[in-house]
Amino acid sequence: MRGREDLHDPRSRELFGMQALEYYRSVPRYLLARCLAWCTPAWLVRLAPLRLRRMVLELPGRDWLILRNRLCGICGSDLRLLKGAESWLMEPYASLPAVLGHEVVAEVAEAPAGSEWRPGDRVVVEPILPCEVRGLEPCRFCAQGDYNLCENFTRGDLAPGVLVGFHRETGGGMAEFMAAHPSRLVRLPDHLPDREAVLTDSLASALQPVLDHFPPDEATVLVYGAGIIGQHILRLLRLLPPSGFPGPAGGRGPPSFSAGTGPDRGRG
Numbered sequence: 001m002r003g004r005e006d007l008h009d010p011r012s013r014e015l016f017g018m019q020a021l022e023y024y025r026s027v028p029r030y031l032l033a034r035c036l037a038w039c040t041p042a043w044l045v046r047l048a049p050l051r052l053r054r055m056v057l058e059l060p061g062r063d064w065l066i067l068r069n070r071l072c073g074i075c076g077s078d079l080r081l082l083k084g085a086e087s088w089l090m091e092p093y094a095s096l097p098a099v100l101g102h103e104v105v106a107e108v109a110e111a112p113a114g115s116e117w118r119p120g121d122r123v124v125v126e127p128i129l130p131c132e133v134r135g136l137e138p139c140r141f142c143a144q145g146d147y148n149l150c151e152n153f154t155r156g157d158l159a160p161g162v163l164v165g166f167h168r169e170t171g172g173g174m175a176e177f178m179a180a181h182p183s184r185l186v187r188l189p190d191h192l193p194d195r196e197a198v199l200t201d202s203l204a205s206a207l208q209p210v211l212d213h214f215p216p217d218e219a220t221v222l223v224y225g226a227g228i229i230g231q232h233i234l235r236l237l238r239l240l241p242p243s244g245f246p247g248p249a250g251g252r253g254p255p256s257f258s259a260g261t262g263p264d265r266g267r268g
Helices: 027-035 041-047 076-082 200-212 228-239
Strands: 014-023 050-058 065-073 103-110 122-125 177-180 185-187
Touching (some): 027 041
C-alpha cells in the first residue's frame, strides 16, 4: 500500500493490494460453464472463469475516490454471467478482467483534496458509467438525464463498460476496495442499515419504470415474474399513493427517507 500523499498523484496510480473475486476471459471455461449451467452453484463457480486473487487497485482518474466495500448484492446478471447466459446488451460493453459486483454499500476510504466526501462516509454506488465519468461532454441522452441510455459507453477516458462490476478499471463490490467517481455516490442516512441499503440498486430498477408508467386508479396490474424486481414492484404498487410521489416539477419522483421509519409513505 502506498502512502496517503501518493493516492491522487497521477504519476503514482497504484493504490491498494486487495483480495478480489475476478471474472476473466477464458473461452474454454466460458463454454464449459454454458454447457453445464444446470450444475449446482458450488460446481458452477469451479467451472466458470472466476477466481479469487490478490490484485492492485488503480485510480481511473484524479477526482475518483477509493471505497471500502461493506456489503454487495448478487444480481441476476452476475449469475447469468457465470452460466454463460449474460444479456447480449452487455456483450459489446464489458471489459475484462473485471471484479464482479455492482449492488454496493461502501464507506469512503480515501478522497482527493477538496472533495465533499470524507473517510467513513457511508454510500451506495450508482453503477452506470456515462459521459460525465468518462471526461466527455454530455451526449443527447445524458444531457436530458437519461444517462442509462448514454451513447458513449465505449468512448472517453475509461475502458468500454456500461457499469461497475463488468469493467476492468473501476473494480467492483466483490473485493475489499473499489474506485468510484464522486458523481456516482449517494449518501446513506445513519438510520438505514447496510442489509437494507444494499437493495437500493434493485429497488431503483423497479421504481423508475413504475413511476414512468404508473397505473391509473382501479387498474389491474400483472407483474410477470416473482424475482427481486417483481417483488419490489409489488411492494411499490402497494406503497405509493394513487398519484405517485410528486417530483420537483410536479411529476413523480422517488420517496424520501424519514428518520427511523424507512421510506416516507406520504402519510402525514
